[in-house]
Amino acid sequence: MNADGHKSAGLSFRLWWTHPGLRALAALLLVVVIGLVFNAEGAFFKWATHRDLLRQVAVFGILACGMTLVIISAGIDLAVGSILGLSAVFFALFSLRWGWSPFLAVPATLLAGALCGAASGGLIARLRLQPFIVTLAMMVFARGLAKWVSGGQKISTAVELADGTYRYGEAPPFIEFLNAKVLADNVAVVTLIFLACGFCCWLLLAKLRWGRYLYAIGGNEEAARLSGVPVGGMKLLAYALSGLFSAVAGICQMAQEIQGDPEAGAGYELSAIAIVVIGGTALMGGRGGIGLTLLGALTIGYLEKILSINAVGEAARLMLTGLIVVSAVIFQHRRK
C-alpha cells in the first residue's frame, strides 16, 4: 500500500472522504452518471421517470427506516417483508372488505404491525435470543398469518357473493388518495409518506435521548447497560418501530395495488437491508443515520430504474445489480 501517495492528496480531501454522508452521496452520483450515459433515448431526462422511481422506492425506503433503527442497535429484522404482507392483508380486509373508516383502519393496521415487531423485540430483549433467529421466526409466522387471514387469496374490491357471482366495489377515497400524486402531479403521496417516516426517524436518532441510547447499545451493549441505558426497553422499542414502519409500508403497498396480497413483500427485507448498508450504516451497529439510508434508497432506486428503462434482460440485470451494489460499497468503505 502506497501510504505516501495518499498523504499528498491533502488534508481537506481526506476530511471530505471520511464523512460517510459525502461518500454515500458520491455512490449515488456514480449511479446517476450511469443513467445520464444510458438514458434510454432521453427517458432518463423526463421528470416523470424520476417521479415514478421515487414512488417505487418509497415502500422499500419506509422499510429501511425501521431497519436503520434496528441495525444501529446492532440487531437485524428479517420480518419486515412479511409484516408488510400481513399489514397489506389487514388493511385490505378492514377498508375494502369491511368498509371501516381510515381513521379506524389505519391505526388498527399500524397496531398489528407494531405488535408483531414488539413480539420479536420482547423475545430478543427479555430472553436475550439472537435477533436473526427470532425475526426469522416472525418472518415465517407473519407470512403464515397473512395467508390464513386472507384464505390464501388476494383481498380486492371484488367480493364473491353467495351465488358465486362477484360484486365490484369502488376503492375508498382514502386509498385513491394514497395512490395519487400531488403538487400538480409531480410527487406521489407515498413518496411524501416515505419522507415523513425518514423525518420521524431523524428526530428520534438525532434529537432524542432514545436515539443516543440506540447508538450506545449498538456500539457496546455491555457498556451501555453499565452506564444505565435501559437496553431491553430500547430494543423492544426499536423492533416495535420497525414493525410499525413495516405496517406503514404495507398500507402504501396495498393502496398502490388496490388489493391486499398475502404474498406481498416477499424478499423485501433483503432490499431494505441493502439500502441501509449501501447508505453506509454499519451492520455491526453503533454507526450510521437516517440521512444515509435516504441516500441508499435513492441509489438503489436509480439503479433499478436505469436498468428498467433500458429494458435490460433479467439475467444481466441481476448480475449488474450485484456488481454495482458491491462497487458502491467498496467505493464507500475504502479508507486508510
Place this chain on the structure above:
Amino acid sequence: MNIKIITGGAVLLLGLGLGERALAQQRQATPQRYAQASWTIGMSQCNLGEPWRVQMNADIRKAAEEHPELSVVFKDAQNDTLKQRAHIEEFVGAGVDLLIVSPKEAAPLTAPVAAAFQKNIPVIVLDRKVLGEQYTCFIGADNRKIARAAGRWALKTLGGKGRVVELKGLMTSTPGQDRNVGFREGIQGSAMQVIFEADMKWLEPNARREMESALARFAEINLVYAHNDPGAHGAYLAAKAAGREKNMLFVGIDALPHEGQAYVRQGILAASFEYPTGGSEAIATALKILNGQKVAQHLTLPSRVFTRENIDQGGAWLPNE
C-alpha cells in the same frame, strides 16, 4: 415478570384461537359422510402460494363435494420438491384409492409417482408433467396454444399492426417461455412489433414498475400483453397513473374468476385468456377410473377467452387447431 405473564397469556390465547379455528376447518373438511365415503383421494399440491393453485384446490373441492362417495385429503408442499415427494409417499403409505399430483417439477417427482402407480394406485398428474409413462392420466392445458390465441386476438383487434409491450413471467419457467413463444407465433409475419419487453416475475408491483419505464420511453403504445392477469393489472395501474390507460388495450392470461375475469368485467382488461386449472376434470376422471372405466392417458383442457363483449355469456371457447 408481569410482561412474561402477559406475553405467555397472549401466546396461550392465540394458540387456543388458532387451534379452535383449525379444528373448525377440519370439521368442515370432514363431515359425517367421511365415514361412509367409499373412496379416499390424496391430492398433492406443489405450492399454495399461487392464487391459481389455490383455485385448483378449490375447484377440486367443489367438484368432489357433489359426490358423497368421495373424500379428498389435501397436502401443500410449499414449493418444495422433496416435501412433495414425502407427501406422495405418505399418501401411498396411507393407502389412498387414487392420487392426484400437481408436481412442482418433472424429474425428481417421476420416481415417487411411478412407485405409486406400480402399487396399483391410479395417479392423475395435473398441469405439469412427469417423465415417462408411469401414470394413469395427465390433465393439462397448452400454454403455447393459449398464448398463440392471445397473439391472434391482438392482431385481429388492432387490425394487423400496432406497438406492443410484453410483460413476461419468469423466463426460466416453462409457462413463461411458452407464453412468450406462443404470442410471437400468433403475431408472426404481421406489422405488429413488440417495442418493449421485461421480466416481471409474475408479480404485480414489478409489472407496474416495468410499465412505467415503457411509458417513459414510448409515446405510442397500442397493447400490453402480460403473461398473467396481475401483471396486466399492474400495467393498467401504471398507465392510469400517467393518464394513458384509454390509449391502449391490456391483455392477460389465466382468467381466474376473482382476478382476470373480474378485471375484464370492470373494464380494466380488454381480454383475459383462461388457463384452466383442471380441478373439476380431475375429479370427473377420477370417478371414471374408480368405477373401472378406461380413460385416455392425455387430456388437453380446452380454454376460453373472456372479453368485454362475451363475459356475461361466460366467455368463448378457443377454436381447436
